[in-house]
Amino acid sequence: MTDAPPIVRLTDLRLDRGGRAVLRDINLNVPRGSITAVLGPSGSGKSTLLSALTGELAPAAGTVEVFGQAVPQAKRALLELRKGIGVLLQGNGLLTDLTAAENVALPLRAHTDLPDAVIRTLVLMKLHAVGLRAAADAYPRELSGGMARRVALARALALDPPLMIYDEPLTGLDPIASGVVMALVRRLNDTLGLTSIVVTHHVHETLPIADHAIVIANGGIVFSGSPAELEASSDPLVHQFLKGEPDGPIAFDAAPRTANAPETDPA
C-alpha cells in the first residue's frame, strides 16, 4: 500500500471561496486502499476540499492530483475523471419516484450502453453489496434512513469507481444505522479494493474505521496522523475539536464573510 503512488495528492493547495482563502498550505497524500477521515468543525472547509477533488473548484494555488494526474479544467476530461470517483452526498439525493433499483441504475444508464438485463444484474450486485438486494423494488419512502443511505451508496458504487468520497455519510442517522453504514464503508473499501475519503464531523463513529485522519481548522490542516495519534494528541486545537468545546484556539463560526476582511480576525 505504501509503495504505490497515492490516489490523491494535494500539494501546497490554496482554495478560495467568495474571494477569500478558505484553506491554505494543504499537503496531503491519500494512499491506495486506505480510508482517510477528513474531520473539522462546521465551516472549516471540508466541503470546499471535496469540491477541489471533484474539479468543481479550481485551486487558487498549488495542485490537486487524482489517480496520478492533475484534475483537469476541460469539461470532457473532467467528466471522464469523475466516472472514477463515487460520491455519496449529504442527504442521499435519491429520486423519490424511482425504486431503489432504478436509482442505482441511473449512473449505468447515463454512462454506459449496456443492455437492460446486464444493468439489472449489475444493480442487484450493488444492492447485494450493501445488504439490500431484497429492497430492489422498494421506493425511497418505504426505506428507513439507514437503508436509503445504503441505496445511495450502492448508486455511488454503480460504475465501480476506484475512489469513494463520502460527504457527511452519517447525517440524520441514529447510532445503530451509523454503525452499519461505517462498517459498510470499511468492508466495501477492503473487499472492492477501493480508496475512501470520509468527510465528517462524526469523529467517534469514523475514527474506528479510518487508517488516517486529518483535522481541518482555522484555514489549514492542524493534525495529520493515525486515529490513535489523534486521540492521544495533546494539541489544544485537536483537544478542543475532539471534546466539542466552544472556547479555545479554533475560531468557531468566526470566519469573516467579506472579501476584504482580514482572514484571522474574529467577526
Ligand SMILES: Nc1ncnc2c1ncn2[C@@H]1O[C@H](COP(=O)(O)OP(=O)(O)OP(=O)(O)O)[C@@H](O)[C@H]1O
Ligand atoms: N460558494 C461560496 N461562496 C462564498 N463562501 C463560501 C461558499 N461556500 C462555502 N463558503 C465559505 O467557505 C467556508 C468553508 O465552507 P465549507 O462548506 O467548505 O465548510 P464545511 O467544513 O464543509 O462545513 P459543514 O461541516 O458545515 O458542511 C465557510 O466559511 C463558508 O461560509
